Amino acid sequence: MVSSSLRIHELCKHYGDFVALAPTSLDVAKGEFLTLLGPSGSGKTTMLSLIAGLAHPDAGRILIDDTDVTHSPAYARDIGVVFQNYALFPHMTIEDNIAFPLKMRKVADAEARRRTAEALETVHLPHVAKRYPRELSGGQQQRIALARCIVYRPAIILMDEPLGALDKKLRDQMQLEIKRIHRELGTTIVYVTHDQEEAMTMSDRICLMNAGAIEQLGTPQDLYFRPRSVFVADFLGESNLLSATVRGVDGQGLDIVLTAQAAASRAVGNGSRFAAGEPIKVMVRPQNLVVAEAGGGQLSGRIMDVMISGSLTRLYIAPETAGLPQLVAAHPTRSGSAPYEIGQRLSLGWHAADAVAIHDGGI
Amino acid sequence: MGAPLVLLLVLFLVYPVGQLLLLSVYGDNGFTLAPYRQLFASSVYLDVLLITLKISLATTLVCVVAGYPIAYLISVVGKERKATLLFWVLLSFWTSFLVRAFAWIVLLGRNGVINKTLISLGIISSPASLLYNFGSVLVGMVNALLPLAVLTMLSVMENIDRTLPRAAATLGARPGMAFWKIYFPLSLPGVAAAGIMVFVTAIGFFIVPALLGGRRETMITQLIIDQVQQTMNWGFAGAISVLLLVVVLVVFAAYDRLLGLSTMTGASAPRNAAPSRLSGPVQKAGDALLALLGAISDRILLLLPSRRRDRNPDQAGMGLQAFVWTMLLIISAPTILMIPLSFGTGGLNWPPQGFTLHWYETVLNSPLWTQAVLRSLLVGIGTGVLAMLIGTPAAFLLVRSEIPGKAAWLAFILSPIVVPRMIIAVGLFYVFAQMGLVGSAVGLVLGHTVVAVPYVVMTMMAVLRNYDTRLDHAAQSLGARPFATLRYVTFPILGAGMMSSFLFAFATSFDELTIALFATGGLNATLPKQFWDEVTLQVSPAIAAVSTCLFVFMGLLIFVAERLRRRAAAR
Ligand SMILES: Nc1ncnc2c1ncn2[C@@H]1O[C@H](COP(=O)(O)OP(=O)(O)OP(=O)(O)O)[C@@H](O)[C@H]1O
Numbered sequence A: 001m002v003s004s005s006l007r008i009h010e011l012c013k014h015y016g017d018f019v020a021l022a023p024t025s026l027d028v029a030k031g032e033f034l035t036l037l038g039p040s041g042s043g044k045t046t047m048l049s050l051i052a053g054l055a056h057p058d059a060g061r062i063l064i065d066d067t068d069v070t071h072s073p074a075y076a077r078d079i080g081v082v083f084q085n086y087a088l089f090p091h092m093t094i095e096d097n098i099a100f101p102l103k104m105r106k107v108a109d110a111e112a113r114r115r116t117a118e119a120l121e122t123v124h125l126p127h128v129a130k131r132y133p134r135e136l137s138g139g140q141q142q143r144i145a146l147a148r149c150i151v152y153r154p155a156i157i158l159m160d161e162p163l164g165a166l167d168k169k170l171r172d173q174m175q176l177e178i179k180r181i182h183r184e185l186g187t188t189i190v191y192v193t194h195d196q197e198e199a200m201t202m203s204d205r206i207c208l209m210n211a212g213a214i215e216q217l218g219t220p221q222d223l224y225f226r227p228r229s230v231f232v233a234d235f236l237g238e239s240n241l242l243s244a245t246v247r248g249v250d251g252q253g254l255d256i257v258l259t260a261q262a263a264a265s266r267a268v269g270n271g272s273r274f275a276a277g278e279p280i281k282v283m284v285r286p287q288n289l290v291v292a293e294a295g296g297g298q299l300s301g302r303i304m305d306v307m308i309s310g311s312l313t314r315l316y317i318a319p320e321t322a323g324l325p326q327l328v329a330a331h332p333t334r335s336g337s338a339p340y341e342i343g344q345r346l347s348l349g350w351h352a353a354d355a356v357a358i359h360d361g362g363i
Numbered sequence B: 001m002g003a004p005l006v007l008l009l010v011l012f013l014v015y016p017v018g019q020l021l022l023l024s025v026y027g028d029n030g031f032t033l034a035p036y037r038q039l040f041a042s043s044v045y046l047d048v049l050l051i052t053l054k055i056s057l058a059t060t061l062v063c064v065v066a067g068y069p070i071a072y073l074i075s076v077v078g079k080e081r082k083a084t085l086l087f088w089v090l091l092s093f094w095t096s097f098l099v100r101a102f103a104w105i106v107l108l109g110r111n112g113v114i115n116k117t118l119i120s121l122g123i124i125s126s127p128a129s130l131l132y133n134f135g136s137v138l139v140g141m142v143n144a145l146l147p148l149a150v151l152t153m154l155s156v157m158e159n160i161d162r163t164l165p166r167a168a169a170t171l172g173a174r175p176g177m178a179f180w181k182i183y184f185p186l187s188l189p190g191v192a193a194a195g196i197m198v199f200v201t202a203i204g205f206f207i208v209p210a211l212l213g214g215r216r217e218t219m220i221t222q223l224i225i226d227q228v229q230q231t232m233n234w235g236f237a238g239a240i241s242v243l244l245l246v247v248v249l250v251v252f253a254a255y256d257r258l259l260g261l262s263t264m265t266g267a268s269a270p271r272n273a274a275p276s277r278l279s280g281p282v283q284k285a286g287d288a289l290l291a292l293l294g295a296i297s298d299r300i301l302l303l304l305p306s307r308r309r310d311r312n313p314d315q316a317g318m319g320l321q322a323f324v325w326t327m328l329l330i331i332s333a334p335t336i337l338m339i340p341l342s343f344g345t346g347g348l349n350w351p352p353q354g355f356t357l358h359w360y361e362t363v364l365n366s367p368l369w370t371q372a373v374l375r376s377l378l379v380g381i382g383t384g385v386l387a388m389l390i391g392t393p394a395a396f397l398l399v400r401s402e403i404p405g406k407a408a409w410l411a412f413i414l415s416p417i418v419v420p421r422m423i424i425a426v427g428l429f430y431v432f433a434q435m436g437l438v439g440s441a442v443g444l445v446l447g448h449t450v451v452a453v454p455y456v457v458m459t460m461m462a463v464l465r466n467y468d469t470r471l472d473h474a475a476q477s478l479g480a481r482p483f484a485t486l487r488y489v490t491f492p493i494l495g496a497g498m499m500s501s502f503l504f505a506f507a508t509s510f511d512e513l514t515i516a517l518f519a520t521g522g523l524n525a526t527l528p529k530q531f532w533d534e535v536t537l538q539v540s541p542a543i544a545a546v547s548t549c550l551f552v553f554m555g556l557l558i559f560v561a562e563r564l565r566r567r568a569a570a571r
């Protein structure tokens, strides 16, 4: 089982005056599945190209297993790349495509044939060996691209939105397949997507990028439940964000006052330091917003809209207190319960442990 | 809608060429094979054919080999550098063959730049004779056809997915291997298309061998000219035409067998290119050869200082750039050197001396030249208008509706490009003589339209394919009547594309010599014909003055056309 660690140190890249990647450092452990997540143009592809050696950094270093490869050419890095558009060679059969990296490594013919067949087995497509790439469907091409990458057991695999072009069902299937291959081979994988759900389900850690820099790096749970910034809270899943001020900080959490309501309540921190008097945002995820018949709870409001999306029921609620944004609450859909009515009054509340304090980034 | 085009091609392509071919077997006394007996009686004519093939092959080889790096560089550099490089290729492409050939006469002459420079450097002591030999013909031919080769290959290279060589690099291929095993095979359709375009054009060439070659570099089309102009031996001219046509058709047939004609338009993106028809052992040998080339290139690259190997993968190598600019300089410089000479008092000797407008005055005061300019403008505009009127509806038909046998129709419409121009010209001359159209502007416009209309149809088809018809429907649903739709929506969007195909047709006519060669003369000569008559008579600075004017005029035209094209593309 080959697998390497990857270390990026103060790597940066400009295009003219434009900073595509601000000086960035990142460590990926051996065998880890790390996802680069971020909005379009945030520098994900730039980062991958630098790691793969397809673009040259302006400064910084890249180390694979503590060997400096910053200036090594792409062909010498032992990194596999699965390109967004697959980049299968149109003039070669599937077999030849997969055997190409083996040929480049001067693997003997018989051995190359054996490993090619094996790779085709792994992606469940042994019957397409003699075809040309254009004779395959998008999902099949995708799997061949994957096979071409795993056949030579690169120490690190980079994938740039490999599932971007597939429909929902095929995506789900391929996600499982990639996870399975990752488990079986134990290869280090750096994966790019801008689909937050995909990132959450697949990754050991997520590196959320914004405007050419890392916004937050951590496990999916970290990012989801303890976002360091309003941007992270907003980007990963739905969230309710309420303005508040810190009153005091103790071992268990924070005493806060909601700005709109002047009522004291509690919140938990997100791992960073808060000071008394500091303006913050309090984040409550929709599923943690508890709705009840009017009366009690921290707030009350009226239902503006109800959306039932299969497993979840979402309520969009306008608080009666002035100065609060529209809130969203979600709970599993129950059949046979009394239907909600637009305009109905409800009270809203949350557990202190579900209210997360975030530094106010001014959004 | 396609009827006018079909009528035009039947009347002024099929009929005249058919007539000419018929004349070779049907003389005054009925059926005869005499012209063919004459053709094969001695080895004279076959020798000419061999020389023609030799020159054409050499030209093709040099054009493809030298053009490949140029097209490659243009396809990989950034937008602005690309525009610059492309401008020089296009300028050369559009500068009249006559002007370019004439420039080489001056350049290679006894007192030309090259001899003078070599003497002043002390490399030779007396002027070498550089003209009227195989070398000078080859230089002229390559200069004439290199831009065509570059543009043809470029159309394929631009469609090659840039991530493929990068993917190869991540899979462990060194640069040489990535090029030879991935990029090169994908660019082969372009190479093949360029090869056949150059070869077929070269076979039908006469300007360059006539101006730059000696007697031993006579090409087959020159024989046809002699037969028509000197002996009026139609039967024999027909027989030589048949020979020429057979050679061209054999070349096309061989090409089709090997690679398939569909690759010829260069339009077929490599992604859906048919797998090569070369089977089994040939393919294996080809693979092995490419792998070997890759390995060798990589060995060579390893010898270079390591700083070079580690350079930014986004940048093209210095060696490549130097080569490309040298080639562009070689094909542009001769024409540009005409400019100082045309203002000089020292004749066409290098270096230019003094400053005078005398030669320009001579040209302006000569009714022969002024008439020729007027006539060429008239015929050019007429050709542009007629080709648009006939070609646009046909393009509409081919793009918008499903007609049976589309491919065959397209082949028919493109046939004026395939049939050697000389055969069309001689046939037209014969037919025009019967109709009393020789020397008339109408005859010229008709003839030029036949050769320009395929380009118009192709350009307009490309333009129309990119046009979203839903815009028309949207306009109509918003209350625009058909005419208003045309005026406010369709035309403003298609306008730039139409203008550039008009310019294309105009330029084709403006530079056309073959048809004008027979059909005009004296005061009703077109500009290229007048140029030709002068240049075959004597090489004078007045011609340098005309060349300069033509060069500047064409430069402006390309500039305008490029602007229009880009405006159209920006939408
Ligand atoms: N070759 C280039 N020249 C100039 N700017 C570039 C170049 N490549 C990328 N950029 C810019 O750098 C920024 C980051 O690009 P990058 O491709 O890394 O984004 P991304 O995060 O992969 O986005 P997406 O999700 O859309 O793929 C973008 O604003 C892009 O416009």
Ligand SMILES: [Mg+2]
Binding pocket: A044, A045, A046, A160
């Ligand atoms: Mg990207």
